[in-house]
Amino acid sequence: MKHMHLRRVLAVAAASAVLLTGCSSSGVFSPGSDSAGAPSFEEHSAGAADRAESAEGSPAEGSGSENLAAAEQYLVREATIGLKVDAIGEAAGKVRAIAAGAGGTVTEERFGDEVYGPARESIERYGTMTISVPSDKLDATIEELTKVGEVRTRSSSAYSVQDEYVDVEARIATLTASIDRMRALMSRTEDIKQIVELETALSARQADLDSLQARLNSLKASISMSPITVILTTTSDLGQPDDGFLAALKNAWNGFTRSAAVLVTTLGVLLPWVLVGGLGVALLIWALQRVRRRRPTPAAGPAAPTDTSHHGPKQGPTPAD
Numbered sequence: 001m002k003h004m005h006l007r008r009v010l011a012v013a014a015a016s017a018v019l020l021t022g023c024s025s026s027g028v029f030s031p032g033s034d035s036a037g038a039p040s041f042e043e044h045s046a047g048a049a050d051r052a053e054s055a056e057g058s059p060a061e062g063s064g065s066e067n068l069a070a071a072e073q074y075l076v077r078e079a080t081i082g083l084k085v086d087a088i089g090e091a092a093g094k095v096r097a098i099a100a101g102a103g104g105t106v107t108e109e110r111f112g113d114e115v116y117g118p119a120r121e122s123i124e125r126y127g128t129m130t131i132s133v134p135s136d137k138l139d140a141t142i143e144e145l146t147k148v149g150e151v152r153t154r155s156s157s158a159y160s161v162q163d164e165y166v167d168v169e170a171r172i173a174t175l176t177a178s179i180d181r182m183r184a185l186m187s188r189t190e191d192i193k194q195i196v197e198l199e200t201a202l203s204a205r206q207a208d209l210d211s212l213q214a215r216l217n218s219l220k221a222s223i224s225m226s227p228i229t230v231i232l233t234t235t236s237d238l239g240q241p242d243d244g245f246l247a248a249l250k251n252a253w254n255g256f257t258r259s260a261a262v263l264v265t266t267l268g269v270l271l272p273w274v275l276v277g278g279l280g281v282a283l284l285i286w287a288l289q290r291v292r293r294r295r296p297t298p299a300a301g302p303a304a305p306t307d308t309s310h311h312g313p314k315q316g317p318t319p320a321d
Contacts, residue, residue, distance in 0.1 A: 080156070081229070102137045
């Protein structure tokens with residue numbers, strides 16, 4: 001009995017081992033396979049979430065940099081620099097050379113200003129120049145200008161024209177499409193009245209299109225070229241009057257000299273007319289006097305009767321006795 005019972009136990013154990021081996025080889029899901037092989041559900045979900053965040057974050061960062069670059073394309077930049085130099089003429093020549101080297105040009109020059117004294121005196125101590133250079137060379141040009149003299153003032157500014165630029169471009173596209181449609185319609189119609197109406201409307205739209213195109217070209221020029229105002233002076237005031245009592249005296253004296261100059265100029269203009277007018281009046285008076293002298297004196301007439309009424313009654317002849 002004992003032997004038979006032992007054989008039954010061994011048979012059951014062998015059958016169980018066969019069943020377990022079959023289940024493992026058939027790929028049926030088991031708790032052990034989750035931890036040993038494929039990743040768990042939580043790990044898979046976390047990885048998917050990380051990949052989603054990464055995928056969402058990359059376009060956002062890319063679009064931000066693209067927006068910044070697009071905004072910079074519509075910037076209009078300007079700059080001003082004040083320099084104290086030894087000689088105005090020599091410094092002006094250097095500024096011209098710097099502008100030409102940067103691919104720009106000088107758009108305005110002004111030397112001397114009557115506000116700060118007569119031109120013959122101030123032209124050697126004060127001047128302003130405006131140069132226009134490519135916007136991408138603005139910073140490099142300013143650095144070159146700092147070598148011309150001692151920098152006393154320096155400033156720059158930038159503003160965006162993106163809204164106006166985009167609006168003008170959209171309006172140009174709309175008008176261009178409208179003009180194309182009108183021309184196509186004109187080519188198909190044979191009604192004279194309709195053709196005249198279409199030509200009138202087409203002329204108006206073409207004028208609007210030309211105006212918008214000119215505005216767009218101006219915006220492009222403002223974006224591509226940057227103006228730099230260069231102030232040159234041999235003094236420390238950069239052409240600006242000093243403050244205080246001395247400045248008041250200086251301004252008063254300058255005002256007096258300007259008023260005197262205006263008065264002298266006015267007298268110089270009027271003097272010839274005054275001389276001619278005075279000479280004419282003198283000749284007129286002389287002529288009138290000669291006429292009066294040549295006029296004959298009237299002859300003396302018979303003596304007027306003497307009135308003797310106040311001597312008493314007139315006595316007649318005495319009657320004879």
